[in-house]
Amino acid sequence: MTDDKLIQVRDLKKYYNKGAIKALDGVTVDINRGDVMVIIGPSGSGKSTLLRSLNLLEQPTSGQIIFEGVDITKKKDDSGKKLDIDRHRQKMGMVFQHFNLFPHMTTLENMTLAPIQVKKIPEEEARAKAMELLERVGLADRADAYPIQLSGGQKQRVAIVRALAMEPDVMLFDEPTSALDPEMVGEVLDVMKKLAHEGMTMAVVTHEMGFAREVGNRVLFMADGKLLEEGTPDQIFNHPQNPRLQDFLSKVL
Amino acid sequence: MLTAQGFSKALEYWRLFLQGVACTVSLSALTVLIGFVLALILATCRMGRSRILKAIATVYVELFRATPMVVQIFIIFYVVFDGVKVLPGFKLFGFIRFERFFPAVVALSLNSGAYLSEIIRSGIQSIDGGQTEAARSLGLSAWQNMRFVVLPQAIKNILPAIANEFVTIIKESAICYTIGVQDIMSAVNAVKGATYRMGEALVIATALYFCLTYPTSKIIAYFERKMSVGDRR
Numbered sequence: 001m002t003d004d005k006l007i008q009v010r011d012l013k014k015y016y017n018k019g020a021i022k023a024l025d026g027v028t029v030d031i032n033r034g035d036v037m038v039i040i041g042p043s044g045s046g047k048s049t050l051l052r053s054l055n056l057l058e059q060p061t062s063g064q065i066i067f068e069g070v071d072i073t074k075k076k077d078d079s080g081k082k083l084d085i086d087r088h089r090q091k092m093g094m095v096f097q098h099f100n101l102f103p104h105m106t107t108l109e110n111m112t113l114a115p116i117q118v119k120k121i122p123e124e125e126a127r128a129k130a131m132e133l134l135e136r137v138g139l140a141d142r143a144d145a146y147p148i149q150l151s152g153g154q155k156q157r158v159a160i161v162r163a164l165a166m167e168p169d170v171m172l173f174d175e176p177t178s179a180l181d182p183e184m185v186g187e188v189l190d191v192m193k194k195l196a197h198e199g200m201t202m203a204v205v206t207h208e209m210g211f212a213r214e215v216g217n218r219v220l221f222m223a224d225g226k227l228l229e230e231g232t233p234d235q236i237f238n239h240p241q242n243p244r245l246q247d248f249l250s251k252v253l
Numbered sequence: 254m255l256t257a258q259g260f261s262k263a264l265e266y267w268r269l270f271l272q273g274v275a276c277t278v279s280l281s282a283l284t285v286l287i288g289f290v291l292a293l294i295l296a297t298c299r300m301g302r303s304r305i306l307k308a309i310a311t312v313y314v315e316l317f318r319a320t321p322m323v324v325q326i327f328i329i330f331y332v333v334f335d336g337v338k339v340l341p342g343f344k345l346f347g348f349i350r351f352e353r354f355f356p357a358v359v360a361l362s363l364n365s366g367a368y369l370s371e372i373i374r375s376g377i378q379s380i381d382g383g384q385t386e387a388a389r390s391l392g393l394s395a396w397q398n399m400r401f402v403v404l405p406q407a408i409k410n411i412l413p414a415i416a417n418e419f420v421t422i423i424k425e426s427a428i429c430y431t432i433g434v435q436d437i438m439s440a441v442n443a444v445k446g447a448t449y450r451m452g453e454a455l456v457i458a459t460a461l462y463f464c465l466t467y468p469t470s471k472i473i474a475y476f477e478r479k480m481s482v483g484d485r486r
Contacts, residue, residue: 057386086394094390
């Protein structure tokens with residue numbers, strides 16, 4: 001079964017101000033291949049910090065993150081070789097709340113920058129691959145548009161395929177629909193649903209309970225930097241145990 | 254009073270003005286080049302992790318920004334290079350006296366490096382942190398992030414400020430005549446000594462400085478327009 005474990009998080013802690021603020025207070029969780037893991041919880045619960053720690057955008061204070069068998073929190077491995085975090089990050093796509101498209105590049109340039117510069121894929125091949133991905137999310141006609149010319153929903157779809165262009169093993173979504181106008185949330189969730197059905201491993205921080213219920217196979221509930229409850233969508237939404245979770249659900253559902 | 258006769262007299266010294274232009278241009282160009290490299294180093298130090306380098310760079314920048322240019326240039330020329338005693342006395346292009354020109358370049362570069370580093374630093378820091386996060390999450394290295402994502406956006410933002418600094422250097426370089434550099438202002442001084450008239454020479458100098466600074470700012474404005482493609486809907 002260990003083969004199926006893509007990411008193993010062990011007792012992860014992230015403290016600010018010498019421990020005065022505990023953004024993450026000892027989180028242990030496994031992400032298996034093919035999982036669509038949805039993380040919910042009140043704001044300030046540490047769910048974004050957990051997600052951003054997975055690819056070390058946040059440097060954890062202590063604990064381990066074992067990604068594809070390698071502990072990426074260690075600066076050097078057992079044989080003394082320096083950890084190449086860039087190589088691991090290529091395998092983890094990330095989608096941000098505020099899209100973070102590169103404004104000085106077209107859609108296509110946004111998508112081909114990393115494949116060309118990091119993976120050293122020939123430009124022609126990278127462009128063809130990018131066009132194929134754009135086709136899949138219905139944005140082929142926006143290939144030469146600059147981000148400012150796109151709607152919020154289009155930007156986020158481009159951000160998703162930009163990450164997919166690196167052919168990652170897991171996709172991390174950090175509140176991907178929170179900055180969108182309500183009418184654009186659907187188009188982004190649709191792309192994510194499609195991705196989940198194709199078998200992509202996903203970790204999603206979101207306030208979209210409908211998505212968590214419908215698409216997720218596991219739901220995590222976090223509060224105060226701790227993982228308080230974990231289960232299937234049915235367990236979490238229909239039979240919540242922890243009083244904090246019951247309280248949270250009564251407010252958002 | 255300016256007179257036509259005065260102009261024709263002043264223009265008899267056209268060779269001095271021409272040499273002055275050559276001197277001012279090479280002085281400014283060298284300053285821009287050296288100042289920019291220095292500014293990049295200073296900006297890197299100030300944004301880097303080393304506290305010692307950060308402190309040194311900060312003290313340097315604040316010191317040079319808080320003291321008058323003329324004091325700096327006198328210290329460099331009279332104290333650091335001990336007047337004309339340290340450097341070899343030969344002539345560049347046959348008329349620029351190296352032992353005076355070189356300290357001027359050093360002083361101007363040190364000064365503009367301080368100003369430019371603050372411009373570069375603010376430009377880089379004005380770029381949203383999400384840009385770097387997106388780039389690094391795609392597997393780009395810190396250097397690739399700088400080169401492809403942060404710097405192109407930062408330079409576009411700070412281009413007007415850099416252009417302004419370049420124009421400032423051309424104008425500020427006029428102070429170098431006080432240590433005997435034969436720039437445009439020194440030509441004015443020479444004409445004054447020879448003809449006992451200054452007005453016409455000053456008008457000529459004004460025209461020459463304008464002809465140097467105005468096209469410089471126009472050329473940079475052109476590049477600014479070319480780089481702002483991503484800003485238009």
